[in-house]
Amino acid sequence: MQALSDRELLLERRQYTHEQATLWDKLSLAQKFAASSMTQFGYDLSFIRNSNNGSLAILQCNGKAATINSEGDVNTMPNIIIRP
Numbered sequence: 655m656q657a658l659s660d661r662e663l664l665l666e667r668r669q670y671t672h673e674q675a676t677l678w679d680k681l682s683l684a685q686k687f688a689a690s691s692m693t694q695f696g697y698d699l700s701f702i703r704n705s706n707n708g709s710l711a712i713l714q715c716n717g718k719a720a721t722i723n724s725e726g727d728v729n730t731m732p733n734i735i736i737r738p
Contacts, residue, residue, distance in 0.1 A: 677702060677711075684726025685711050692720060692728065700736075712736070 677699050681689060689699055689711055697713040697720055704710075708724030714736070721732040 674699060680709070681711055681722075682709065682724050682726070685709070685722045685724065688722045688726040688728050689713060692722070 678686065678689075680702055681699075689697075692713050693699075695715065697715040700712050700714045702709050702711050710724075711722040712734070713720045713722070718730075719732055719734060719736055720728060720730045721734065722728050
């Protein structure tokens with residue numbers, strides 16, 4: 655039974671890694687640099703939102719959110735609500 659749980663965990667990680675790689679490919683160069691530095695503080699890239707103003711990368715760490723605009727500017731106290 656334990657082997658099945660371990661296998662499922664590994665499969666879930668593989669999917670997560672593929673999704674993360676796809677997200678990273680969609681970031682601007684400036685966003686990649688900023689997001690890379692944020693990962694050193696425990697943040698993970700969650701999703702990207704596109705608008706007329708450009709793309710906005712959303713990162714999360716322990717229930718906190720941070721955003722990175724297309725110019726690479728980081729906002730660690732964004733006025734956003736992330737649904738669970």
